[in-house]
Amino acid sequence: MAEEKKGFFKRLAAGLSKTRENIISGFDSVFVAYTEIDDDFYEELEEILIMGDVGIKAATDIIEDLKKKVIDKRIRNPQECRELLMESICGQMSVNEADYEFEKKKSVVLVVGVNGVGKTTSIGKLAWNLRNQGKSVCLAAADTFRAAAGEQLNEWAQRAEVPIISGQDGSDPGSVVYDAIASAKAKNTDVLIIDTAGRLHNKKNLMNELGKINRIIDREYPEAFRETLVVLDGTTGQNALSQAREFQAVTPVSGIILTKLDGTAKGGIAAAINSELGIPVKYIGVGEKIEDLQKFDADAFVKALFDVNIEND
Amino acid sequence: MAFENLSDKFQNIFKNMRRKGRLSEDDVKAALKEVKMALLEADVSFKVVKTFMKAVQEKAIGQDVMNGLNPGQMVIKIVNDEMTSLMGTETSELKLKGGNDVTVLMMMGLQGAGKTTTCAKLASKLRSRGRRPVIAACDIYRPAAIKQLQVSAEKVNVPVFEMGTETPPPQIAVKAVEYARENGYNVLLLDTAGRLQIDESMMEELQEIRRVVDVDQTILVVDAMTGQEAVNVAAAFEEKIGIDGVILTKLDGDTRGGAALSIRATCGKPILFVGMGEKSEDLEQFYPDRMSSRILGMGDVLSLIEKTQENLNEERAREMETKLRKASFGFDDYLESMEQMKKMGGMSSILQMLPGMGGSQLSQIEDQIDESQMKRTEAIILSMTPKERSNPDLLNQSRKIRIARGAGVDISEVNKLVKQFDQARKLMKQFGGKIGGKRRGGFKLPFGGGLF
Numbered sequence: 001m002a003e004e005k006k007g008f009f010k011r012l013a014a015g016l017s018k019t020r021e022n023i024i025s026g027f028d029s030v031f032v033a034y035t036e037i038d039d040d041f042y043e044e045l046e047e048i049l050i051m052g053d054v055g056i057k058a059a060t061d062i063i064e065d066l067k068k069k070v071i072d073k074r075i076r077n078p079q080e081c082r083e084l085l086m087e088s089i090c091g092q093m094s095v096n097e098a099d100y101e102f103e104k105k106k107s108v109v110l111v112v113g114v115n116g117v118g119k120t121t122s123i124g125k126l127a128w129n130l131r132n133q134g135k136s137v138c139l140a141a142a143d144t145f146r147a148a149a150g151e152q153l154n155e156w157a158q159r160a161e162v163p164i165i166s167g168q169d170g171s172d173p174g175s176v177v178y179d180a181i182a183s184a185k186a187k188n189t190d191v192l193i194i195d196t197a198g199r200l201h202n203k204k205n206l207m208n209e210l211g212k213i214n215r216i217i218d219r220e221y222p223e224a225f226r227e228t229l230v231v232l233d234g235t236t237g238q239n240a241l242s243q244a245r246e247f248q249a250v251t252p253v254s255g256i257i258l259t260k261l262d263g264t265a266k267g268g269i270a271a272a273i274n275s276e277l278g279i280p281v282k283y284i285g286v287g288e289k290i291e292d293l294q295k296f297d298a299d300a301f302v303k304a305l306f307d308v309n310i311e312n313d
Numbered sequence: 314m315a316f317e318n319l320s321d322k323f324q325n326i327f328k329n330m331r332r333k334g335r336l337s338e339d340d341v342k343a344a345l346k347e348v349k350m351a352l353l354e355a356d357v358s359f360k361v362v363k364t365f366m367k368a369v370q371e372k373a374i375g376q377d378v379m380n381g382l383n384p385g386q387m388v389i390k391i392v393n394d395e396m397t398s399l400m401g402t403e404t405s406e407l408k409l410k411g412g413n414d415v416t417v418l419m420m421m422g423l424q425g426a427g428k429t430t431t432c433a434k435l436a437s438k439l440r441s442r443g444r445r446p447v448i449a450a451c452d453i454y455r456p457a458a459i460k461q462l463q464v465s466a467e468k469v470n471v472p473v474f475e476m477g478t479e480t481p482p483p484q485i486a487v488k489a490v491e492y493a494r495e496n497g498y499n500v501l502l503l504d505t506a507g508r509l510q511i512d513e514s515m516m517e518e519l520q521e522i523r524r525v526v527d528v529d530q531t532i533l534v535v536d537a538m539t540g541q542e543a544v545n546v547a548a549a550f551e552e553k554i555g556i557d558g559v560i561l562t563k564l565d566g567d568t569r570g571g572a573a574l575s576i577r578a579t580c581g582k583p584i585l586f587v588g589m590g591e592k593s594e595d596l597e598q599f600y601p602d603r604m605s606s607r608i609l610g611m612g613d614v615l616s617l618i619e620k621t622q623e624n625l626n627e628e629r630a631r632e633m634e635t636k637l638r639k640a641s642f643g644f645d646d647y648l649e650s651m652e653q654m655k656k657m658g659g660m661s662s663i664l665q666m667l668p669g670m671g672g673s674q675l676s677q678i679e680d681q682i683d684e685s686q687m688k689r690t691e692a693i694i695l696s697m698t699p700k701e702r703s704n705p706d707l708l709n710q711s712r713k714i715r716i717a718r719g720a721g722v723d724i725s726e727v728n729k730l731v732k733q734f735d736q737a738r739k740l741m742k743q744f745g746g747k748i749g750g751k752r753r754g755g756f757k758l759p760f761g762g763g764l765f
Contacts, residue, residue: 237540
């Protein structure tokens with residue numbers, strides 16, 4: 001039995017290394033390789049979508065949509081599918097100008113997410129971004145749980161040159177939020193950004209705590225424009241969908257910040273979240289520097305998705 | 314539910330297969346198609362899935378049709394075997410040098426994978442095994458990274474070696490080795506900065522550390538929620554640095570953890586530990602066979618037993634069992650079993666390990682178990698006198714009023730608890746004979762059934 005297992009493993013390793021050596025470029029390779037539109041053609045497109053973390057359901061939906069269009073428009077040439085496919089992915093991803101309304105109003109931005117997705121870093125970048133637009137910004141360090149989270153945010157506050165309200169490590173995050181709102185009101189701050197502790201979305205108590213923070217904001221600062229951003233790690237797979245869903249259950253999520261897209265991860269999960277939950281991606285994190293937070297551009301995103309490398313066998 | 318657990322998935326697939334009894338070739342194919350979908354939804358790398366399915370299908374079809382013996386079980390066995398072999402055929406221990414020789418462990422991974430937290434947990438684990446660990450702060454880039462390490466390490470009483478943020482990490486590593494040698498430490502953990510696998514200069518930094526310091530083990534720390542990218546990450550770190558072992562973090566989330574399969578298949582290196590929670594004892598040994606049987610929906614009962622044994626003194630367990638059987642189980646025992654449960658990571662983490670407890674079922678039960686309710690229960694019991702605790706029959710109205718006041722709860726809550734407790738005791742009396750009889754050798758729950 002041990003012999004057999006080894007054989008299987010070797011085969012797998014060989015398969016993978018072959019893949020690494022034999023790389024050609026994404027969707028386009030499929031469009032070039034096929035002369036007619038058949039099941040294999042659709043299947044390969046679906047595979048590429050899955051490899052970009054788009055997920056089975058969203059990938060199937062996109063391909064079904066494409067099939068319909070192909071029939072409706074009587075398309076025969078695979079090449080012509082390219083535009084249609086981009087269109088149908090793009091259609092699911094569009095962001096409205098209105099989605100950035102909070103940047104122009106007196107607003108409270110609550111930033112949530114699981115551990116290690118880059119909440120604090122994203123907040124630092126967002127603060128710098130807003131300040132550069134001439135807004136007055138204040139940060140609230142409501143992550144009183146993780147070791148040195150406050151210090152980390154403090155560092156970002158200094159870099160972005162914005163004030164920060166923080167509490168003692170281990171103190172009630174609700175009280176920090178309360179103080180920050182009072183300060184924002186007193187100083188007539190434009191945008192108050194609240195950093196929260198990373199929490200796995202299946203931990204009931206921590207999620208309830210978030211609900212409490214949400215209620216405090218509603219109660220203490222009802223006139224403020226509310227924006228709640230879930231930060232998702234771009235390398236995360238299908239679990240991101242579950243994350244977005246659970247956060248939405250405790251606080252009204254209005255947008256997503258997708259981080260760590262400077263690697264080779266495509267963040268295709270964004271397409272799934274957008275189509276299944278209707279939450280738009282508003283910003284993407286593309287690097288470590290303070291200016292590396294960009295507004296989301298669906299076209300560019302889809303192009304990147306098209307750039308996935310696949311095995312050609 | 315759109316978001317079932319992988320275990321649920323498999324269970325659904327195989328539930329149908331079991332009912333059929335015999336399987337045709339087409340059935341195997343159909344079932345494996347579902348397995349493939351489940352694996353993809355679990356974020357197992359597409360390439361790994363493809364190869365995996367091919368191997369399983371080859372085996373399954375040939376064998377099933379020929380011997381025709383309970384084909385459903387056969388397919389489960391094959392899928393299970395292959396998956397286990399994919400994740401490593403046996404438990405891998407972290408190799409450490411003996412005596413006063415300093416073993417150098419380099420932790421590496423993407424940003425946010427949980428390197429710093431894992432460093433502290435691992436150091437704590439090694440110390441409980443009689444090692445003398447020290448952690449070197451080599452992340453000079455992320456704001457407050459050193460501070461985070463210091464605070465985390467302090468919680469588990471492990472010293473940190475740091476040189477601020479101006480010294481290049483390779484130099485820090487060299488000094489840290491000297492420091493460890495001179496001060497009698499025998500394990501040195503290097504907490505490096507998070508980096509993307511395509512960041513050339515950052516990858517070179519790790520290579521440089523390997524050049525100037527004799528690193529014994531390089532450990533890749535990976536977020537269990539990683540998607541298709543897991544393969545790229547593992548491949549790049551393996552190629553550029555070399556991986557000796559893997560630690561999978563955040564497995565206490567509801568992720569299906571397909572990354573475990575992908576990484577194992579890509580770099581072929583063992584998964585040493587899995588991170589199951591925030592506390593330092595939540596870094597657990599990785600058991601490939603159990604992981605795969607857990608994925609297959611057989612539950613991780615084995616893991617549960619071991620966990621219980623670790624936390625529960627064997628003798629106390631026997632004593633408790635006798636008490637259960639005689640129904641002389643008092644509030645004190647109840648309190649103690651609650652403590653045990655807390656140590657094991659709370660009710661939900663135990664439930665997760667039981668068969669058939671995945672996804673939707675779990676969240677339903679979780680809704681019913683309110684951990685703050687458990688705290689109130691604790692307060693009520695603590696407000697009882699020792700006599701009352703060992704003899705619940707003493708509790709009359711005036712005593713109950715006093716207890717309610719002491720615990721700061723309404724008297725109805727005290728009544729409710731006492732009532733539930735009585736019911737549980739009655740139940741135990743009824744089943745008294747069966748516990749320890751029929752289930753001897755099996756797993757004995759140390760806490761009263763139905764109380765939660």
